[in-house]
Amino acid sequence: MKALVIFLISVLSLSFTIFGDINEDVTAALKSGNTSGLVRLFSEKISIKVLSQEDLLSKSQAQVLIEDFFIKHKVKGYQTSHTSIVNGDQQFITGSLDTNTGKYRISILVRGSMISQFRIENDNN
Numbered sequence: 001m002k003a004l005v006i007f008l009i010s011v012l013s014l015s016f017t018i019f020g021d022i023n024e025d026v027t028a029a030l031k032s033g034n035t036s037g038l039v040r041l042f043s044e045k046i047s048i049k050v051l052s053q054e055d056l057l058s059k060s061q062a063q064v065l066i067e068d069f070f071i072k073h074k075v076k077g078y079q080t081s082h083t084s085i086v087n088g089d090q091q092f093i094t095g096s097l098d099t100n101t102g103k104y105r106i107s108i109l110v111r112g113s114m115i116s117q118f119r120i121e122n123d124n125n
Contacts, residue, residue, distance in 0.1 A: 022110055023083060023093065030097060030106065033075035039063040041115045049119040062118070069120060073099035078106070096123060 022041060029037035042059045049055075050069050057065065080095040093108040097120065109117035 022091070022113065022115075023080065026093060026108060026115075027078060027080055027095075030078035030095070031075070033070040035063060035067045035070055039066060042118070043111070043114040043116045046115065047109075047117040049121065051120060051122065066118075073101045073104070075099055 025037065025041055028034070029041075039059060039062060042062055044059055045056060046059065046062050047056050048062050048065060050065050053065065076098040078095055078097050080093060082092075082094045084092050086092065089112055091110040093106075093110065095106045097104040097106050103123040105119075105121045105123045107117075107119040107121070108115055
């Protein structure tokens with residue numbers, strides 16, 4: 001029983017370490033509008049939505065879409081509003097992206113150590 005508890009604590013702390021690094025990398029990339037810093041965290045195939053355009057894209061196709069968004073919407077800042085870990089290997093991150101054209105809601109699903117879903121939507125607040 002003691003060994004099981006130690007094992008579970010080890011697995012959970014490893015999950016927090018991995019996800020903590022991803023959170024920091026995502027936050028840094030979004031705060032600066034750094035497309036390459038963000039895209040390097042993407043899975044090879046990613047479910048992506050940027051405003052009204054939604055699709056399952058390759059990493060390189062997603063990069064073009066994100067670059068286009070950052071060119072049209074200059075980033076002023078980003079703030080993570082919520083993170084949650086599900087089943088130990090998935091994490092949801094939501095936040096607010098402030099740009100010269102307004103605020104946008106960011107939603108991210110991390111599976112394992114890679115972003116598998118990324119969404120930028122108008123923030124209707």
